[in-house]
Amino acid sequence: MSMYIAKSRSIAARALDGEMIIMSTSDSMLFTLNEVATEIWLAADGRTPLSQIVQDKVCAKFEAEPEAAYADAEDLCRRLADYGILVISDQPIESAR
Amino acid sequence: MIPGSIVEIGGIPVLLGVQDRALLEFIDKRYAAYLTTKPSAEPFELTVTVTPDGGVYQGNQVRVEWREGRWLLEVFDSRAEWFSGSGRGWLRQSAAFPESIDAVLRVLHSILLAPQGGCLLHAASAVRNGRAFVFTGVSGAGKSTLAGLAPPDVVLLTDEISHIRSVDGVYRAFGTPFAGDLGVAGKNISAPLEALYLLAKGPENRIEPLSRKQAVNALMRNILFFAKDPKLSEALFETACRIAACVPAYRLVFTPTPEVWEMIG
Incomplete structure (x- = not known):
């Protein structure tokens, strides 16, 4: 089953030194993403399957092994979704910005 | 009126x-x-x-x-x-x-x-040689201690709550009457913000550069932030990112002796 990811509307995010720092505007919690997580975050458009994002943005740029990279990415996305800063779905996300 | x-x-x-x-x-x-x-x-x-x-x-x-x-x-x-x-x-x-x-x-x-695009920050601040230096940290980090050790050529803006905002594209620190343990109002002047220091007490005096991400974290932990309001939160986050992008930030580990001021300014 495909996973689709989109940025939550309840966040503010800025790139600093090539990495993202994200704040949940609902509780002001801060998150800093490393380079790989930043690539996934930037590609979270709600339309591109996570598998495609991992292939294009992670494996291609960081020479990662696809299966392990996907497992790590899925874990990351679920954790970010738990904090309410990422939306995940098994279908494209229409309301993604 | x-x-x-x-x-x-x-x-x-x-x-x-x-x-x-x-x-x-x-x-x-x-x-x-x-x-x-x-x-x-x-x-x-x-x-x-x-x-x-x-x-x-x-x-x-x-x-x-x-x-x-x-x-x-x-x-x-x-x-x-x-x-x-x-x-x-x-x-x-x-x-x-x-x-x-x-x-x-x-x-x-x-x-x-x-x-x-400004903020109040839990921080002592001072002017030396026409430039402002801000020292932020939680209660007990040493804001008032550091302010109390300042030599005569240093003008204190506050030992507790710093006022920072951009004027003509340059961040400035302003004096405030909001006093901490020193119990005295800061001088009512302002100066361009030269550096931000995250305070920690330690066995020796040393300065370590902070990344911009670390600076944003330090600022967001110490900006006075009274309301759980999304728009206000977002505005203050933007301010923290902008300050971190243009003002160098450091961790200042210090022992409570006047020598620490030899490293400032």
């Missing part, structure tokens, strides 16, 4: 409309260096009423909430409403705790600064 005293902090004048003589005397003494009869802009207006019970709330928490087009503030025995659209509000407090107005002014300035 209502009668009262105009207190201008960081170029933001607030007219405190007060009838109560004792409270007026308190204000004139507490904010002596910040009183003006020629404000730099049209003052915001806060009408202050002293009543036996004040605004009734008696807790120690500062409670701030945005509701139906106005800010609701409750601090100690005081209660206030602030209407951002008109730049006016009212405050009710008791005669027993004149200091309540100080807490309300801190909240008010944090609200007024946010849309201007």
Whole structure:
């Protein structure tokens, strides 16, 4: 089953030194993403399957092994979704910005 | 304009409309260096009423909430409403705790600064050689200690609450009357912000650079942040990112001796 990811509307995010720092505007919690997580975050458009994002943005740029990279990415996305800063779905996300 | 005293902090004048003589005397003494009869802009207006019970709330928490087009503030025995659209509000407090107005002014300035890209920061700050240095950290990190060790050529802006905002594209630190353990108001001047230091006490004096991400984290932990309001949160986050992008930040580990100031400025 495909996973689709989109940025939550309840966040503010800025790139600093090539990495993202994200704040949940609902509780002001801060998150800093490393380079790989930043690539996934930037590609979270709600339309591109996570598998495609991992292939294009992670494996291609960081020479990662696809299966392990996907497992790590899925874990990351679920954790970010738990904090309410990422939306995940098994279908494209229409309301993604 | 209502009668009262105009207190201008960081170029933001607030007219405190007060009838109560004792409270007026308190204000004139507490904010002596910040009183003006020629404000730099049209003052915001806060009408202050002293009543036996004040605004009734008696807790120690500062409670701030945005509701139906106005800010609701409750601090100690005081209660206030602030209407951002008109730049006016009212405050009710008791005669027993004149200091309540100080807490309300801190909240008010944090609200007024946010849309201007500024903030109040838990930080000591000082001017040396025409440049401002800000020392932030949680309670006990050493803000007042460091301020108390400052040599004579250093002008203190505050030992507790720093006022930072951008003027013509340059971040400046302004003096504030908001005092910490030193118990003295800062000098009512400002200077371009040269560096931000995150304080930690340690066995030796040393300075370590912080990444911009670390600087944003340090700023967000120490910006005065009273309301759980998404728009305000986002504005302050943007401010923290902008400051971190243009002001170098360091961790300053220090022992409480005057030598630490040899590393500053």
